[in-house]
Amino acid sequence: MSQLPFRAQVASALGRTAATLSRMTGRGDGSVIGGRVGLVLEPDLLRKLAQDRKLVLVSATNGKTTTTRLITSALLELGEVATNAFGANMPAGHVSALSQAKRAPYGVLEVDEKYLPDVLDTTGASVLCLMNLSRDQMDRAAEIWLLAQKWRRAVAGKPVHVVANCDDPLVTWAASTAGQVIWVAAGQRWKEDSWCCPECGGPLDRKDADWACRECRFRRPQPHWVLDHDTAIDPRGQRWPLDIQLPGQANRANAVMALAVVEIFGVPVQRALPKLAEVRSVAGRYTTVERDGRHARLLLAKNPAGWLEAFDVTDPALPIILAVNAQGPDGRDTSWLWDVDYRILRGRPVFVIGERKLDLALRLDTAGVPFQLAADFTQALAAQPPGRVDVIANYTAFQQIRTEFGRAE
Structure with a gap:
């Protein structure tokens, strides 16, 4: 590879330093801040x-x-x-x-x-x-x-x-x-x-x-x-x-x-x-985390198409925890919940968490799916018997759960 111009070398080096500091201080994984610093110093x-x-x-x-x-x-x-x-x-x-x-x-x-x-x-x-x-x-x-x-x-x-x-x-x-x-x-x-x-x-x-x-x-x-x-x-x-x-x-x-x-x-x-x-999980997707004898498999679903695919890999015999937020990375509009057919969850113990859990609760009620509301993931997981449980969450809800387990990979 050809040598970077001096300004680009400096911008790249300072960006790497910022990313390293972000990881060391626990503020993030450094995958964004380093680039932001570099682009400020060298827009190209x-x-x-x-x-x-x-x-x-x-x-x-x-x-x-x-x-x-x-x-x-x-x-x-x-x-x-x-x-x-x-x-x-x-x-x-x-x-x-x-x-x-x-x-x-x-x-x-x-x-x-x-x-x-x-x-x-x-x-x-x-x-x-x-x-x-x-x-x-x-x-x-x-x-x-x-x-x-x-x-x-x-x-x-x-x-x-x-x-x-x-x-x-x-x-x-x-x-x-x-x-x-x-x-x-x-x-x-x-x-x-x-x-x-x-x-x-x-x-x-x-x-x-x-x-x-x-x-x-x-x-x-x-x-x-x-x-x-x-x-x-x-x-x-x-x-x-x-x-x-x-x-x-x-x-x-x-x-x-x-x-x-x-x-x-x-x-x-x-x-x-x-x-x-060799690939078994991807940035926490499909990872199984454990707490007090409960083994929770984490699945990400951000939109109707994603929920359809997530349902395809869940185990109908297991309880399931559903988490929905509506922060910037998720999109503020949760009307897409009405495009997901939740009837497939009938007969399973369903627990609902997240900032927009009432939106999801109304959708489940309309679909005739019994559910229980929980204050957070800790409470929802504690309500499960020891054993396996599936978890489906949209983007920021998924990241919150993943962070509870040290950004599980």
Whole structure:
């Protein structure tokens, strides 16, 4: 890698110092503050840090942190990889990640959907991984069709290799202006945000995995990679069992996206799969924490699509704790709770906590799901018999619980 200009070196070094102090004093993990300090001293620091690196940008409404981790794990076969492992997915987080691994020839960066066009333009990343788009933080991100439109404009004419989920019509439309696209049939369980054609507004007809617009020529592309239950099918038609530790169909989808990305860098499936299998939790997701004989598995769900996937991996025989906040990172508007079908929880002991627990309680009552309110996670967990319990929380509620256990990994 080429030497950074002196000003950028100083900005990067001071940013790393700030990040280290943040960790040492227990104020945070340093994944944001270091980048903020660096950008104040050198506003163009992200561009300079990205030069001469082979970068992957990963963006989606759901699954981007996990997919970033899976891609990173496989790319370590080739050498050091810079990555924002804790999900700090805006430019300050990217600067911090690249500064911390200043000699890494590779980088895998999770990127907030809204920031993707600017980060792509600034970093000149060579590979882009686009997985799904659905409603999330509507008070901040606006309509997802507008995000798809921004993505579409961002990739048009860029020398970037796009890996895109062709089962999501919005992602397909966004990626279709790119010059080079690898289509992955990764699935789309949540379809409520994509019944209309993003090209012409006409209705989309769906049959099994296929979809097509009834009024124009926009339709699902022929995939290069396919997720077939628990098996990945590569572009040559070879089948690879996905023997991974992360649970659920959504994580198998994340895995096949990761395989498609790392093959671009020359990591074959047979070398990548064992690395994916080493990943057991991601920034606290799927981690099991223990207190007084109660073993709580932590699941993150930030929006209707995420709750649907979380329900897929819970155990119907276990009690469940649900936590909902509405802070800035969550989005202030909790009306999306009415789009989640909570009837699947009937018959389970359900405990509700969080700053907006009454919003969730009303939704559960309407769905005919009995529940108990608790003051906080400690009280809700203490109400469980010794043994296992599932926990589903949205972003800040999840981080609060995770912090109680020393930011469980």
